[in-house]
């Protein structure tokens with residue numbers, strides 16, 4: 517099947533699962549286009565998809581600096597680990613950084629934004645599964661980062677949280693990982709009423725149904741839309 521048919525099927529699926537758990541219309545689709553060529557991304561755009569995710573800055577820049585000129589309505593999120601020396605380049609093409617995982621990175625993002633006078637949306641990545649290697653490791657660390665943003669990063673706007681569930685067939689483990697992120701959001705909201713945390717970015721091709729049931733507001737789906745990646 518082509519990108520257009522896959523996209524339609526995924527959207528129908530999201531609609532069905534979210535309706536079944538009383539969350540219809542609450543879940544956005546982020547199409548993860550890493551390792552796929554511009555032509556395939558264009559097929560998705562022409563089929564109506566506006567929100568995209570990439571995990572490597574150079575690749576994101578090469579593809580989306582072109583695509584965004586042609587299709588100004590599209591939005592790009594960086595979802596992979598971001599090194600501080602790539603922040604400037606990332607900010608030239610992206611609308612949101614979902615993979616913020618250190619205070620050092622926050623500091624750099626704020627510095628780069630201040631130079632150009634822009635504000636950027638971010639999500640804080642939380643480590644909820646044994647297998648993932650990135651993300652803040654504890655709730656305390658996340659709270660520290662939020663306090664840091666509040667006092668030191670006026671150009672950074674935290675919209676919520678992101679996680680990757682462990683890569684396993686154990687559905688309980690996967691569900692627990694999503695529950696942890698949901699709980700983190702509730703606790704953070706109580707502690708920082710100053711912000712409105714609206715986003716829970718969780719769920720990928722293999723586990724997005726479960727993520728939606730646990731409160732995901734944004735599923736990040738690559739393979740089910742664009743097919744297998746050739747690394």
Ligand SMILES: *Cc1c(COP(=O)(O)O)cnc(C)c1O
Nearest residue numbers: 548571595720721736737738739
């Ligand atoms: C690649 C990637 C995805 C998409 O994974 P699929 O299994 O292809 O849907 C989602 N989130 C992150 C952070 C990724 O790196």
